[in-house]
Amino acid sequence: MFRRTFWFTSGVAAGVWATTKVNRKIKQLTPESLAVAAAHKALETGQRLKDRAVGFAHDVRDNMAQREDELGEALGINAAPELPAPRRYTALENSNPSQYVAPPTHSYNRNEDH
Template structure:
């Protein structure tokens, strides 16, 4: 029974090792290397696209903030101009 166990374990290890060697040999061929490079390029393209989307979202957020600041500034200027006009009118009416 022990011999059968070790024999089976040896066959399983041999099959696993043979598959690993074949896979490594396939990756070393020009086709295998092209697949690896292609996969890496797809991954890189995805990362660059994601980065670009994040940058665009950040730009839009910052633009919204700046537009809010400009709108508040315009409101303050209008209030100040109205206040100045009221003061001038009061002085002229004296």
């Protein structure tokens, strides 16, 4: 009697386990689940590519700066160029404000003379 109960229980457990596994697999293979999985995979791949591209860009910039320094040393152009002194403009001063003559006032209305 104990043997039969053991095997019956084992069979039920195996059936439940197999049914659960099959149902999970069926849910994973629905179009919606496949689309979600593909989207997640695409996002992960995009992030990985972005990280690599950023790292590559930093490497290129660093190597470019290093090469520019090497070329500058070889050509002797690393020194900062000397800029000319800034120009100084003086403000025009009116030494005698009483000599100021106002410009003549003319009417520019073309219809006034006619």
